[in-house]
Amino acid sequence: MNHGEIALRNAQAAPVTVLGHRVKRIPTAGKIHAGIQILTPDAAKHRDIVAIYEQGVAQNISFQRISHRILEQFPQIKKPLIPKNVPWFTVRPEDFPNRDIPEQIMHLYGEDRGEGRRLYRFPVIFPTDIWQLIMPHELATWSANEKRYWSEYSADGRTRHCMMFAPAKVAAGSKRIIRTFGGRAKQLRPDNHGICDPECCPQFQARQCNLSGRFVFYVPGVQSIDAFELATNSIYAMSRAIERLEAVSCLRGGKIGGYLDSNRSTFYITKMLREVSRIGDDGRPVKAAHWIIELQAPIDVAMLLTNQCNGEPLRLTDPSATLLNGTGPVEFEPASVAGDEPGELPDSAAHIAADDDGGAKVHNSGASNAGAGEGSVEPTDLGAMWMLLGEMGIARSDFESYAAKKWGSGWHINPRGRARVYDELRRHTNHPEGLKDQIEAVIGLV
Structure with a gap:
């Protein structure tokens, strides 16, 4: 499993080593998913494929593994699964290094609302006061095996660059690839002069480049030194979350991390059914109802203001x-x-x-x-x-x-x-x- 990292609030610079001048970071491991995947109409026509899918869901394995099982037996099905937006979150043992954590989460915060025990709402504590680290996000284009292009801001925060991995270097007079130290080198994308402009980007216009973000948090009561993450590509969810984080930061004198007040209040992550609009292929706005990730803070604002005073x-x-x-x-x-x-x-x-x-x-x-x-x-x-x-x-x-x-x-x-x-x-x-x-x-x- 790949472990992401986020910078700690108020992190002190570590001594300079052979790996360079680095800021202390906290690892993240374990993913909560915002939805599920279901069979495509073509795949659902095969009784055996339906059996494989239902067996995988009953075993609580990842949808990637379910898709792989289907493709092994039915290679003619190009795309067996498609995402489906549902009002609950998915927690699977395969997505955590400690496979007991999903059981802890479901035991503490799972609910039965008529469709079995599901995770509809859960409390979170953020490990930093900087919302950009709580909710890292970017525009990214992925190939079959790796990230191909991605957005990255300049040091002054004014220019959004389009980045890519630099080609491997070949030693002079031979075909030997030069080993790199410290990971793969990155560079500005040459064919667009390294400028990220979605309206002029062929990948973005072809829906190959999309907004990709994630929430990084701890869950109270769950025993883990690692933070967890929840991926989202909804600009509505991220924009509304930023508004709430900035509001709480203002009320608490710049603080977002930790418990919110003396009553140990926390943020909550849930889903709300909301109408969102998008521009259709004909250029006209189209509205549709979607389950959107919602960041809530059920707190007494007067208490926060009193604490500040x-x-x-x-x-x-x-x-x-x-x-x-x-x-x-x-x-x-x-x-x-x-x-x-x-x-x-x-x-x-x-x-x-x-x-x-x-x-x-x-x-x-x-x-x-x-x-x-x-x-x-x-x-x-x-x-x-x-x-x-x-x-x-x-x-x-x-x-x-x-x-x-x-x-x-x-x-x-x-x-x-x-x-x-x-x-x-x-x-x-x-x-x-x-x-x-x-x-x-x-x-x-x-």
């Missing part, structure tokens, strides 16, 4: 561990999946920050201004932040884009927000490359 009281701090480790504030959020952002201490607690030399010093929050020594800087001073950015060699415009996506566009207005961002900069004083990698990962995924 009170300085996020869910965040607990252990100052002694912080002081001993010589790091920024250490926090413990109950049952958080992927760790959390360091935040502000209560006003009555001591504030601990890292010195430039890696040591630690303790400030009393109630007397931070009066008791500051000479040369100390008020952490809410934007000018001091920009000066520190310059010393670290980071462009102010890049950091502002990064901060707006991570903490919300109003971070510089709120004194607590400014203090939080200043703490982030201070923690990276001795290793600015780690912060540069985070900034590039965030603003490069626009």
Whole structure:
């Protein structure tokens, strides 16, 4: 099984090795499918093919294996199965490295609504606050065995490129293929100058290039260190999910990952029957009802706003561990999946920050201004932040884009927000490359 990977929120840069300067990543393994496949009309005419299909479904094996079994015995059937949109999700042992996980999911969240026990709705927790990593997506063209072309944005997020794998290199004076290191090389597609323009793309117009995306998440109560994924090619599902993720991020001060409030509320993934429109072959809009993946967040918005006004009281701090480790504030959020952002201490607690030399010093929050020594800087001073950015060699415009996506566009207005961002900069004083990698990962995924 292929394991996808997503960048962790607030990931620190790993030491440089022979494999290069890499960001820590979290593996994903295990797929939940959005629908099923059924026999085509031609295949359904054969009684033996119907028997093979029903046997495979009863054994809960993948539809790919069912299709392979049919083609082995009936090679004249070019396409035995076609997708069908249904109101439930499919969970099969073959799609998970730990084959007990589907049983756990179905035991916890399966329902019987008259068609047997199905997975109609389940809770999810996201491991990062960056929605582009929660829901990676691209335009892609696939050949029989591999991805042929795919879209990829430039580092500044302004240009969408069309990429392909670079041809294998041949050693001079021989036919020997040169071994590559670090995986297959990629390049801009030469015949369209590397520009992804669907309206001018022959593959897109021929329906060979399509939008492909996936949700990446954990499922509460399911014992797995790996995240799971749910693939989708619906622009409606992804657009509506982005709206909800951005809304929750705004309400929670830039946070999406972990539990949503003190009641351990979570997002839910389900399906809703909605009318969607498309342009038909005659150029006119056509409406049809489809089961669309829906991201829901049944939460008390007033509770979220109260938490923000009170300085996020869910965040607990252990100052002694912080002081001993010589790091920024250490926090413990109950049952958080992927760790959390360091935040502000209560006003009555001591504030601990890292010195430039890696040591630690303790400030009393109630007397931070009066008791500051000479040369100390008020952490809410934007000018001091920009000066520190310059010393670290980071462009102010890049950091502002990064901060707006991570903490919300109003971070510089709120004194607590400014203090939080200043703490982030201070923690990276001795290793600015780690912060540069985070900034590039965030603003490069626009």
